[in-house]
Amino acid sequence: MAPGRSHCVDEAVATWRRDFDEIDAIRPDDVHELCEHFRDIVSARLEDGDALAAAVSVARSQVGQPTVLAQEMSQAHRPPRFYRRWCVALVGYAIAHTTLILIRVMGLSLSAYRTDMPAPARAGDALQYSVVSVLVGVLLIWSITRRFDLLSAGRRMIRARSVLGSIGPIVSLGVVLLFGSIFADYWQWLLRAGAQTPSHSWGGVPWALLIGIGTPVLALTGATILHRWHPALHHEFS
Amino acid sequence: MPPKELVAASSRPLILAVLCRGETYGYALLGQVREMSHGDITWSDGMLYPVLRRLERDGLVTSRWGVSDEGRRRRYYQLSRRGREAAEEEREQWTVVDRTLRRAWHLADRTA
Numbered sequence: 001m002a003p004g005r006s007h008c009v010d011e012a013v014a015t016w017r018r019d020f021d022e023i024d025a026i027r028p029d030d031v032h033e034l035c036e037h038f039r040d041i042v043s044a045r046l047e048d049g050d051a052l053a054a055a056v057s058v059a060r061s062q063v064g065q066p067t068v069l070a071q072e073m074s075q076a077h078r079p080p081r082f083y084r085r086w087c088v089a090l091v092g093y094a095i096a097h098t099t100l101i102l103i104r105v106m107g108l109s110l111s112a113y114r115t116d117m118p119a120p121a122r123a124g125d126a127l128q129y130s131v132v133s134v135l136v137g138v139l140l141i142w143s144i145t146r147r148f149d150l151l152s153a154g155r156r157m158i159r160a161r162s163v164l165g166s167i168g169p170i171v172s173l174g175v176v177l178l179f180g181s182i183f184a185d186y187w188q189w190l191l192r193a194g195a196q197t198p199s200h201s202w203g204g205v206p207w208a209l210l211i212g213i214g215t216p217v218l219a220l221t222g223a224t225i226l227h228r229w230h231p232a233l234h235h236e237f238s
Numbered sequence: 239m240p241p242k243e244l245v246a247a248s249s250r251p252l253i254l255a256v257l258c259r260g261e262t263y264g265y266a267l268l269g270q271v272r273e274m275s276h277g278d279i280t281w282s283d284g285m286l287y288p289v290l291r292r293l294e295r296d297g298l299v300t301s302r303w304g305v306s307d308e309g310r311r312r313r314y315y316q317l318s319r320r321g322r323e324a325a326e327e328e329r330e331q332w333t334v335v336d337r338t339l340r341r342a343w344h345l346a347d348r349t350a
Binding site for chain 2: 033037076
C-alpha cells in the first residue's frame with residue numbers, strides 16, 4: 001500500500017478507535033484487535049478500488065457499533081454461569097457457616113451444648129453442625145440461584161429437565177460435603193479451644209472467619225477442578 | 239441465506255473446524271468461512287470476537303500476540319487439546335443432524 005494511503009487508513013482507524021475511548025467496559029487488547037480487523041477491511045476494500053470514505057463506511061457497518069461490541073465483549077469475559085452460581089452459593093454458605101461458628105464461639109448456642117461435655121460428645125456435635133450447615137447452606141442458596149435462572153423467560157422446561165437429568169449438582173454438592181467433613185475436624189479443634197476460653201469471648205472469632213471463608217474457597221477450588229476435568233459438567237454449567 | 243439463529247448455532251463448530259487447519263487470526267478466519275460457504279454464511283465481523291473469547295474462556299482455544307508480515311501486532315488463535323476433542327464432538331453431532339435431515343428429505347421426495 002502506498003505510504004499516503006496507509007496514512008489515511010491509520011487516520012481512519014484512529015478515528016474509529018476514539019469511539020471506544022468513552023467506553024470503560026472494553027479491554028485495551030480487545031480494542032486493538034477490533035481496530036486491526038477494521039484496518040484489514042478498509043485495506044481490502046481499498047485494494048479492490050473503493051474510495052477511502054466508502055471503505056471506512058463498509059468497515060464500520062461490518063464490524064459493528066463500538067457500544068454493542070463493548071457490551072458483547074464484556075459479556076464474553078464474564079465467568080460462566082457455573083462459576084457465578086458457585087460464587088453465590090459459596091458466599092451464602094460462608095455467611096451461614098461463619099454465623100453458626102460465631103454463635104457457638106460467643107456462647108450463644110441454640111442447642112443444649114455445654115463446654116463441660118466430654119470430648120466425643122463435642123466432636124459429634126461439631127460434625128452434626130458441619131454437615132447440617134453445609135447441607136442447608138448450599139441447598140438453600142443453590143435452589144435460590146436455580147430459581148432465579150428458571151425465572152429467565154422461555155427456557156423453563158428445558159432447564160428443569162436438564163437439572164433433573166444431570167448428575168452435576170449432586171456431584172458438586174458431594175465436593176462441598178467432602179470439604180465440609182474435612183473441616184469438621186477443625187470444628188472440633190475450635191470447640192475444644194472454645195472450652196478453654198470464657199463464654200462470650202472474641203478469641204475464636206478469627207478462627208471462625210478463617211474456617212467460614214476457607215471452606216467455600218477450598219470447595220470452589222475442588223468444584224473448579226471437577227468442572228475442568230469432567231466434560232459433562234462443563235456443558236451443563238457453561 | 240441461513241437465518242441468524244442457524245448462523246449463530248453453527249458459529250462454534252465452524253470456528254473450531256477452521257482452527258483445526260491451524261493457527262489463524264480473526265479476519266483470516268472470517269475470510270475462510272466466507273470462502274468455504276461461497277458467501278452464503280456471513281457473520282457480523284465484530285461478533286466473531288466474543289465467540290472466540292468464550293471459546294478461550296472455556297479452554298478450547300488459546301491465543302497469542304504475534305507480529306504480522308506488515309509488522310503489526312495481531313492476535314493469533316489456535317485449538318487447545320480440549321478444543322480438538324470438542325471439534326471432533328461437534329463434527330459427530332452435526333453429522334448426525336445432517337444425515338438425519340438428508341434421510342428425511344430423501345423420504346419426503348420419494349413420497350411426493
